[in-house]
Amino acid sequence: MFFLKELPTREILERYHERFPEMNVDMVGDALLLMRQASLLLRQLDEYFSGHDFSQLRFLIIVIIDREQETLLTASEILKKLDVSGPVMARTLKALEASQMIVFHEHESDKRAKRIALTPKGKAKLQAILPGYYETIERFMSTLGQHDAS
Amino acid sequence: MFFLKELPTREILERYHERFPEMNVDMVGDALLLMRQASLLLRQLDEYFSGHDFSQLRFLIIVIIDREQETLLTASEILKKLDVSGPVMARTLKALEASQMIVFHEHESDKRAKRIALTPKGKAKLQAILPGYYETIERFMSTLGQHDAS
DNA sequence: ACAATATACTTATCATGATAAGCATATTAC
DNA sequence: GTAATATGCTTATCATGATAAGTATATTGT
Numbered sequence: 623m624f625f626l627k628e629l630p631t632r633e634i635l636e637r638y639h640e641r642f643p644e645m646n647v648d649m650v651g652d653a654l655l656l657m658r659q660a661s662l663l664l665r666q667l668d669e670y671f672s673g674h675d676f677s678q679l680r681f682l683i684i685v686i687i688d689r690e691q692e693t694l695l696t697a698s699e700i701l702k703k704l705d706v707s708g709p710v711m712a713r714t715l716k717a718l719e720a721s722q723m724i725v726f727h728e729h730e731s732d733k734r735a736k737r738i739a740l741t742p743k744g745k746a747k748l749q750a751i752l753p754g755y756y757e758t759i760e761r762f763m764s765t766l767g768q769h770d771a772s
Numbered sequence: 773m774f775f776l777k778e779l780p781t782r783e784i785l786e787r788y789h790e791r792f793p794e795m796n797v798d799m800v801g802d803a804l805l806l807m808r809q810a811s812l813l814l815r816q817l818d819e820y821f822s823g824h825d826f827s828q829l830r831f832l833i834i835v836i837i838d839r840e841q842e843t844l845l846t847a848s849e850i851l852k853k854l855d856v857s858g859p860v861m862a863r864t865l866k867a868l869e870a871s872q873m874i875v876f877h878e879h880e881s882d883k884r885a886k887r888i889a890l891t892p893k894g895k896a897k898l899q900a901i902l903p904g905y906y907e908t909i910e911r912f913m914s915t916l917g918q919h920d921a922s
Numbered sequence: 923a924c925a926a927t928a929t930a931c932t933t934a935t936c937a938t939g940a941t942a943a944g945c946a947t948a949t950t951a952c
Numbered sequence: 953g954t955a956a957t958a959t960g961c962t963t964a965t966c967a968t969g970a971t972a973a974g975t976a977t978a979t980t981g982t
Contacts, residue, residue: 623814623828625828625832627852641902642902644903645910649909649914650909650910653813653912653913657810659806663803663807664774664807665855677967682776689784696931697931701930704775704776704777706775706968707970707971708931709970709971710968710970712933729930732930733930733976733978734930734975735929735977753794756796759799759800759803760800822970846960848960848961859939859940859941860939861961862962863962883947884945884960885947886960886961
């Protein structure tokens with residue numbers, strides 16, 4: 623997360639540019655705005671999720687499982703689609719199992735692996751969460767100008 | 773952070789739109805891209821900072837202290853400029869003190885508060901870190917198109 | 923076949939974000 | 953002046969990210 627509430631003005635960036643001439647004022651300004659806006663949106667979404675006893679990561683995991691129609695995924699297959707570490711994935715899957723959103727099935731050919739399926743409760747959670755997720759995003763995106771630094 | 777490596781294609785978003793008609797495909801697509809790009813940049817910066825035994829937050833704190841020329845700030849004044857919680861601010865300031873980047877001085881009128889000053893070591897750290905910070909941002913921003921989902 | 927390596931997942935530990943509650947001091951209301 | 957409230961910071965505890973190292977099973981090379 624990028625925590626700075628008020629981004630530096632163009633004047634301030636230009637003063638930094640005098641001390642560090644290789645610094646590109648426009649690029650740095652754009653990057654700070656990118657990080658700040660995304661952080662504000664991520665905050666809103668985190669708040670939305672935690673109000674539903676959920677999290678960004680738990681949400682993305684069940685979206686990914688849900689999107690796969692044919693086969694059941696394993697933890698490492700989900701891991702390839704999300705950049706979190708293995709231990710975080712394992713812990714989060716365990717939490718999803720504990721809250722009965724997913725179940726683990728034996729893998730048919732690899733004793734180390736488990737196949738992961740969404741439960742009806744997990745599917746229902748996803749359906750219940752998606753509308754508010756979109757709404758949160760849209761509320762944020764339609765007021766984006768007001769979060770601008772300049 | 774937003775962890776999804778491959779953003780949904782327009783077709784996939786349109787399929788969601790059929791299930792959730794109030795969902796605006798363009799806005800949601802833009803928001804996911806915003807979060808993903810910012811997360812990638814934040815990752816790069818985190819990696820840069822941790823290679824220098826530092827962090828985003830420690831960096832922002834010393835930037836803010838450095839920017840203030842006239843008076844020494846207190847923890848709560850820095851807190852107004854950064855959206856982190858009070859305990860995190862207190863802990864991070866303590867870490868900055870332990871590594872001799874800042875010193876606490878008695879507040880002249882409020883016994884609860886402390887005035888915070890950058891040490892020469894803290895100033896030197898900031899000077900040492902800034903060029904690589906800009907470079908990391910610029911390297912990222914100039915390849916932004918390649919991080920695009922579409 | 924079997925040793926070496928790779929893969930799937932777990933365990934242990936740390937870092938850094940949060941909230942709730944606490945203490946001391948300041949400020950405000952009367 | 954003193955009670956009530958607010959403010960500045962700390963302590964305790966939790967959540968959730970990371971890495972390093974461990975176990976079991978699979979795969980590869982010879």
